[in-house]
Amino acid sequence: MKKVILIATLFFSVCMFANAQKSVKVAAAANLRDVFMEIKEAYEKENPGVKIDVTFGSSGNFVQQILNGASFDFFMAADKSFPLKLQNKGATYGKVSTYIYGKLAVWSNTIDVKKGLDVLKTNAVKRISVANPETAPYGERAIELLKKQNIYDEVKTKIIYGDNISAAAQYAFTGNTEIGFIALSLAMSPEMKGKGKCYVVPQNLYTPIEQACVLIKKNSRNIAAEKFMKNIIGHNYDALWIKYGYSK
CATH class of the missing domain: 3.40.190.10 (Periplasmic binding protein-like II)
Structure with missing residues (x-):
């Protein structure tokens, strides 16, 4: 047995x-x-x-x-x-x-971001979503980019941090922020593709x-x-x- x-x-x-x-x-x-x-x-x-x-x-x-x-x-x-x-x-x-x-991208429902990063400094942009740079590499690269382009100090009070890059994209997609720094892959997703305006950041501008x-x-x-x-x-x-x- x-x-x-x-x-x-x-x-x-x-x-x-x-x-x-x-x-x-x-x-x-x-x-x-x-x-x-x-x-x-x-x-x-x-x-x-x-x-x-x-x-x-x-x-x-x-x-x-x-x-x-x-x-x-x-x-x-x-x-x-x-x-x-x-x-x-x-x-x-x-x-x-x-x-x-x-690849890093800048995305907006309403604002023409295709001309580049200077639009971030305008009064039309009240809030910018970025993934938490401590835990999300795309967020870290976004902050690196802003600092390298000498824009960070002018826009840092506008930044809203998301837990991850999907959260940062959702903030922009739903209108909780005027602009979001997102992964290009999310801009190409079925949910976002063909909607809003997207600027693909030149890859030589960030690590x-x-x-x-x-x-x-x-x-x-x-x-x-x-x-x-x-x-x-x-x-x-x-x-x-x-x-x-x-x-x-």
Whole structure:
């Protein structure tokens, strides 16, 4: 009887492990929202039985959550510094790998931002939404840009900070701010594409947004997560990345 129970226990343990290995829990930067959902749909169709579970948020917040034991398998950050922080803390395995380069944009429902950044100083602009620069790389780049262009001191009292880049985009999209610094990928989303006015900030005006990813160290390797990462850093989804304004 004991032998039967032991065999049954081992069988269910193996089944549970196999199911866990077919699930990949991803922590993804908020700027990836729309493109990631298309990648997820394509990947799950190409790999029946594999489930990609994703949570979107700010890269800095994810670092803290992972260091505090959050159960993620794979981290797709909005720049390279955050995966490197986890690597330095011994919370990862394998290489930190760049998967795409993001682009910063200025977006408004009502104001013509296509002429550049000087419009931020006008009286027509009362509020400017920016992602929290402490935890969101796109917000950090926006503040860097404003300071480099000697605009920051003139507009800093207008800035409203969002928890992440999606929040900053929503503030502008809903009219809570006249202008928002957002990821170009969000301006290309189904919700915002073709609406409002968008200025793509020249990439030579701010530090490149090198978005990188890494596997999170667990008690055992997740082969499904490793395979998914190979697809992300490869060229399988180049057409989708380009569709949302990224470059490889």
